[in-house]
Every structure is written in C-alpha cells, then in structure tokens.
Amino acid sequence: MNKSDSELLMINGNAAGIDLGADYHWVSVPEGRDSECVRRFGCFTADLYRMATWLKACGIETVAMEATGVYWIPVFQILETQGFEVKLVNARHVRTVPGRKSDVLDCQWLCQLHSYGLLAGSFRPDDSVCVLRSYIRQRDTLIKSASTHIQRMQKALTQMNVQLHRVISDISGTTGLAIMRAIVAGERDLPKLAALKDVRIHASTEEIVAALTGDYRVERVFVLQQELHLYQVYQQQIAECDVQIEQCLSQFADAVxxxxxxxxxxxxxxxxxxxxxxxxxxxxxxxxxxxxxxxxxxxxxxxxxxxxxxxxxxxxxxxxxxxxxxxxxxxxxxSRITGGKQKSSKxxxxxxxxxxxxxxxxxxxxxxxxxxxxxxxxxxxxxxxxxxxxxxxxxxxxxxxxxxxxxxxxxxxxxxxxxxxxxxxxxxxxxxxxxxxxxxxxxxxxxxxxxx
Known part of the structure; x- marks a missing residue:
C-alpha cells in the first residue's frame, strides 16, 4: 500500500472481494483475518456454503463481486441468505478506477476498492420480485421462440404459393390457425377452407379462395405440420407460465x-x-x-x-x-465535457x-x-x-x-x-x-x- 492509499478513509472494514469464474471462485479477505487471506473455492453448492462459513469466521459483513454472465446468481443468492450484504459491481466501473497493480489478484483489488467505499452495487429488487421477474423473462423467451415458428409457417405457405397473409392480417390468429389446421389435416377443398374465416375478417370468400390456391406439395405440408405443432407447444408452455405468474402475483401483499x-x-x-x-x-x-x-x-x-x-x-x-x-x-x-467544452450529449x-x-x-x-x-x-x-x-x-x-x-x-x-x-x-x-x-x-x- 503506497502513500496515496493510506490517505483514503476505510469505510467498510469487514469487506471481502470475490472473483467469479466458471470452475472456481477466488475470495479475498483483509489481512490478519486468517492465515490465508486469499482462498479458492469450487463452484458446487457445498463449496459455496463452505465459502460462506469461512467468510463468517473471518468476520466479513459485506462482499463485492463482478457481474460475470450468470455465474454470480447462485453465489449472490447463497451469500444473501446467509446474512451478508452482497454488492454486484459493474465490471466497467471497476476498470475505470485508477491505481490497479498487475501483481494484485482481482479478488484482492475488489476487496480493497470495496473497503474504501469506491464500488456501487447494481440494482437488484427483492427476492419475491426476482421470482416474478424470472417467470416474466421466461415468458418473453417463449414468445420469441413461438414467433420464429410463425415465420417458418409463413415461409412454408409462401413456398406453396398460398398467399394467406395477403388477405388476413395475422396467420397466427383465429382464422389463420383454423385454415392451417385444416390444411395439415388433409383438407383441399378451397371453399371449405375459406368458410373457416372469422366474422371479423374483411376479405371476401372469393379473395380467400384465390389466396389459398397453390401447389400443396407433400414435403411443404409436412414442414407446415411440424412448425404448427411446435407453435402450439410453445402456446401451451406460455399458458403454463401464465398460471405460475398469476399464482406469484396473488402472493404479493395488497397495496389497496x-x-x-x-x-x-x-x-x-x-x-x-x-x-x-x-x-x-x-x-x-x-x-x-x-x-x-x-x-x-x-x-x-x-x-x-x-x-x-x-x-x-x-x-x-x-x-x-x-x-x-x-x-x-x-x-x-x-454529459461528455472536456476542458469545459461539451463534446457530446448522446x-x-x-x-x-x-x-x-x-x-x-x-x-x-x-x-x-x-x-x-x-x-x-x-x-x-x-x-x-x-x-x-x-x-x-x-x-x-x-x-x-x-x-x-x-x-x-x-x-x-x-x-x-x-x-x-x-x-x-x-x-x-x-x-x-x-x-x-x-x-x-x-x-x-x-x-x-x-x-x-
């Protein structure tokens, strides 16, 4: 520690730093807390609990770690349930702090910065909100995956020159799904297919018949069948996710x-x-x-x-x-300002x-x-x-x-x-x-x- 470091005020005396990794985690505590102030722990759950036990034995109260992919999530949750104040730090903020020495491990550098109060934790809501957030993000992922199969269904129809999307606004709506299910089931009578339209469709029966006239090749119908099945599977998964979201929302306290x-x-x-x-x-x-x-x-x-x-x-x-x-x-x-002159306001x-x-x-x-x-x-x-x-x-x-x-x-x-x-x-x-x-x-x- 040089002279400039000694002039800084120690804010978090019981602070530790963790360098996260895919296979193991390096943990650093202040000197004098243990015979080894830097230890390596594995990524298994038992290793994470041993890490928490060691940190408690060293008198640690707050921990700082960098956000690395999703490896920080189990470490964060276990340490938080064990009573530690955990700060998830943006790696960009750590790199912008001057004074980094090449012979200092990342965990020691995080520990030193956190002890001086130079790190700000990233925002993370309460655990109950995190549960709801996981369901919402999974639902968004399912919707994006389902939209991919909608595009593939439209591609299969276009390859058969079935211009269904020209006469209805959404092929994944009531009319589009009903017509595609009938096509997959083997129906080729165009007036019967057009009769499946919903009353809200503005296109006439003749227009829909003209759009459905195409080359129904066996391999293209097979592709349409598989994509339609996968789309329906995702819709079922979204419905199951909605059930979990409703149950999760019902557990929140009433504000009104x-x-x-x-x-x-x-x-x-x-x-x-x-x-x-x-x-x-x-x-x-x-x-x-x-x-x-x-x-x-x-x-x-x-x-x-x-x-x-x-x-x-x-x-x-x-x-x-x-x-x-x-x-x-x-x-x-x-507010990029250099020499009193504003460079950019993007x-x-x-x-x-x-x-x-x-x-x-x-x-x-x-x-x-x-x-x-x-x-x-x-x-x-x-x-x-x-x-x-x-x-x-x-x-x-x-x-x-x-x-x-x-x-x-x-x-x-x-x-x-x-x-x-x-x-x-x-x-x-x-x-x-x-x-x-x-x-x-x-x-x-x-x-x-x-x-x-």
Missing part, C-alpha cells in the same frame, strides 16, 4: 383494497385483448399490488406495466430522485429491459390523440423518430416514477391542451427575446367581421 377503491375502467376500446396477453385479469393484480393503475398512462398496457414492476419491484426508494431513475435507464442526455448505451419497454411504449404514441402523442409528433418533426422515441420514453419514465413513488392517478390533458400550452410557452419565449433586443411584441389585430 379493490373493494373500497375499485379499479378504474380501462382506456382500451373494444373487448379484444392485445396479442400475447394472459388470460387472467392482469390489470387487477397490478393495481392491487401497486395501488396505482399505470395503464391509464397512454402507451402503457398490462404487459408493459408487468415488465416494469417485475424489473424494478415495488420499492422506489432505491432511486433517490427521478434524475437518478432516468439516468440509470440511459434515457437522459449524456444518451448512454444501456442494455435495460425497462428502457426497452418504455421505448416500445413511446413508439406506440405516434397516432395517439393525447398530450403524449402530440409531444411525440412534435419531437419527431424536430429531431426524427429515433430521438423522438428516446425523448418520449424519458417523459414516460418521469410520469411512471412520480406515480410509482407518490401514488395517485394519471389524467391526460388532451392534444388541444398540450398545443395551447406549447403555444403559450413559445409566445413567452418570443416576448423575452424581443424585450432583450429592445423591441415590443405586439399582437396582430384581428380583422373586423363583415356585416352584410
């Missing part, structure tokens, strides 16, 4: 009594649920456990809110302010599911008759669609944080109110500029009405 404060009516028009929506009443569960109906925010559906709460949890105190919240999501302008590239969900919600506001929709269109005309999506996602994040922390409800002022507010703000800025230049801003007199 739905009998005394019932759920507000949905803003969605029509009774049809959006694609991939679960069969149970998702809005009611989310309202019950959070006390806020986030779906009143334009662009937010039940699945979007479920993603946000499963990734963030129900405790907003982990984010001291809304600025910390949007900065952690990478939705605020950057947003940081952050791989975050919450930020992705907010961007997707912002993208749906392009045709919304709301204040947020008007804001998105104004930003799009000024900066283009990509930056408009980021700016609108930033605004959605601020609205979500306010409701998440303080409760209440969201009321949309409407497009007209937003345009009026924007006009007043623009007029106020023009008056300030005119006053600074020594001019007076005078309104144009209205023309008198002609009286016949």
């Amino acid at each position: 009594d739905v009998t005394m404060a019932p759920l507000p009516p949905s803003k969605r028009r029509g009774k049809k649920q959006p694609g991939n929506a679960p069969t149970f009443d998702l809005r009611l569960h989310l309202y019950r456990i959070s006390g806020v109906d986030f779906t009143q925010i334009d662009g937010f559906g039940g699945l979007t809110v479920l993603t946000l709460l499963s990734e963030l949890g129900l405790d907003p105190s982990r984010f001291p302010s809304v600025k910390h919240f949007v900065s952690g999501l990478g939705l605020c302008p950057g 947003t940081r590239q952050v791989a975050n599911r919450v930020a992705n969900a907010l961007r997707m919600a912002a993208q749906t506001l392009g045709r919304s008759h709301s204040a947020l929709g008007a804001f998105y269109r104004r930003m799009q005309s000024r900066m283009g669609a990509p930056k408009a999506i980021t700016a609108t996602a930033h605004k959605l994040a601020r609205i979500f944080y306010r409701l998440w922390k303080s409760g209440g409800s969201f009321v949309d002022p409407g497009t007209d109110a937003y345009e009026q507010q924007y006009q007043e703000r623009t007029l106020k800025n023009l008056q300030k500029k005119a006053l600074a230049l020594g001019f007076d801003l005078v309104a144009k007199p209205t023309a008198p009405e002609c009286v016949s």
